[in-house]
Amino acid sequence: MRVTVDRERCSGHVRCAALAPEVYQLDEEGYAIADAQFVPAERQRAAERGALACPEQAIALTP
Amino acid sequence: MSVDPSVETGAGTPPSIEFDHYTPEYRDNWREISDTNLSKCPVAHSSTYGGFWLVSDYASVSRVIRDDATFTSTHNMEDPEDPRQGIVIPPNPMLQVPMEFDPPLYNVYRRMLNPYFSPTAARALEPFVRQAVDAFLDKVCATGRMDFVLDLGNPVPALATMKLAGLPLDDWQTFAEPMHGIVSNPAGGPEYLRCMNALQQLGGALGALVPRLRDEEADGLLSGLAKATVNGERLSDGEIVLIALLVMQGGVDTTTALLSNTLWWLQDHPEQRQRLIDDPSLMEHATEEFLRIFTPVPALARTATEDVVLGGQRMRAGDRVLMSFAAANRDPEVFDDPAEAKLDRFPNPHTSFGLGIHRCIGSNYARSWFQIMLRGVLDRMPDYTIDRSAARRNDSIGIINGFVNMPATFTPSEPRGVELPA
Numbered sequence: 001m002r003v004t005v006d007r008e009r010c011s012g013h014v015r016c017a018a019l020a021p022e023v024y025q026l027d028e029e030g031y032a033i034a035d036a037q038f039v040p041a042e043r044q045r046a047a048e049r050g051a052l053a054c055p056e057q058a059i060a061l062t063p
Numbered sequence: 064m065s066v067d068p069s070v071e072t073g074a075g076t077p078p079s080i081e082f083d084h085y086t087p088e089y090r091d092n093w094r095e096i097s098d099t100n101l102s103k104c105p106v107a108h109s110s111t112y113g114g115f116w117l118v119s120d121y122a123s124v125s126r127v128i129r130d131d132a133t134f135t136s137t138h139n140m141e142d143p144e145d146p147r148q149g150i151v152i153p154p155n156p157m158l159q160v161p162m163e164f165d166p167p168l169y170n171v172y173r174r175m176l177n178p179y180f181s182p183t184a185a186r187a188l189e190p191f192v193r194q195a196v197d198a199f200l201d202k203v204c205a206t207g208r209m210d211f212v213l214d215l216g217n218p219v220p221a222l223a224t225m226k227l228a229g230l231p232l233d234d235w236q237t238f239a240e241p242m243h244g245i246v247s248n249p250a251g252g253p254e255y256l257r258c259m260n261a262l263q264q265l266g267g268a269l270g271a272l273v274p275r276l277r278d279e280e281a282d283g284l285l286s287g288l289a290k291a292t293v294n295g296e297r298l299s300d301g302e303i304v305l306i307a308l309l310v311m312q313g314g315v316d317t318t319t320a321l322l323s324n325t326l327w328w329l330q331d332h333p334e335q336r337q338r339l340i341d342d343p344s345l346m347e348h349a350t351e352e353f354l355r356i357f358t359p360v361p362a363l364a365r366t367a368t369e370d371v372v373l374g375g376q377r378m379r380a381g382d383r384v385l386m387s388f389a390a391a392n393r394d395p396e397v398f399d400d401p402a403e404a405k406l407d408r409f410p411n412p413h414t415s416f417g418l419g420i421h422r423c424i425g426s427n428y429a430r431s432w433f434q435i436m437l438r439g440v441l442d443r444m445p446d447y448t449i450d451r452s453a454a455r456r457n458d459s460i461g462i463i464n465g466f467v468n469m470p471a472t473f474t475p476s477e478p479r480g481v482e483l484p485a
Contacts, residue, residue, distance in 0.1 A: 011422040014182050018347060029177035030427060055412035056419070 009058035016050035078104035097390035106374030119390035134365035138163035146381035224314030229283015320465025355413035444473035
């Protein structure tokens, strides 16, 4: 699984990183960074919960 | 499926309501009023305050708040005839910098401010906030009585906001009082204007600090702003003061309102109070749910920049638009059983910090301060009882849905010997 955060949509709610800090890294302003970042199998559920938590629907998960 | 053509084009007469978010009626019945608007007229025209559109449903609120080109935040202070009058209805007499800016200028300010409000910055302030909570609770714990607003909910965010701004901490009461007055009274009324006047005087005091901070090294936002540049130019003293005042207005009383509403609710739901005491891991989701069901900032405004159809209603360029976050947070299209507080609700895409690029810059601090204060109360006075006959809600919830004061009693305990942070 890969995860991409749409930097145009991300508004820094930090809900993804609060739930899944092992998947979602933040820049120094508090916005999530992920560009087709690989997610190992044991972190996929955390990645999905982080994506679901985003109120901007800015997170895309792809196979 | 047949589609009513008027839904697409906005033809016909719009639903007309008399909506006034500053009345006691709204304060006492905002849930019922929101639910009625959601089901009967999610986008309706109100004749109050010179006329505006009230937007209640989640889809329309999120459309308005994300489309900054069509729905501007701009506030033209020079020309009251310009329909663009910012994010409050009726307009705030003071420009809110940079909330009342649009891109691209807005983004420049936001990027300059963001590092002071990041999760890292919020985490760094936590030891200070914990100490402040312990010190304020130390003052009252042996007496068995306290006021959740005046002894905790107001002082802690005020002190923490002054710390992050880099202001002298001994002045916190001077700042906290008018901030509280501005949000608990109707905009434009005499009390509001008195507090606004007090704030402008405080602005003068802040402005006097700026020249020294232009070169001198110091901690905090004010010092950072004094040295920052926007598009290659330094910020003026006036702009720095406006930004600092907005930060204080955001930091003081919003988190207070979330805490007081939560403590009130937990008194009605002792089993949920016990759940929160027993299971600290619940705090994360519970915080979002308290934000959703209490919506401390119930509504903010925009101005349409062009003709647009929203929720089947045709808006004209220059129309004012009020987004009801309080109603959107109760939209059954998005939230199952929206009237019910579920402390483990997930997902919970509430609108209480707004959405899009103007998202509340203080949200990382707000969550952190709220949780530390709530944890402090649940640890040290878990059996509290609010004196409901003596507690007073804000006269108006048009700006903030909170309490003026909230006296409570509890089983006394020994102080922990913690001093206020210096």
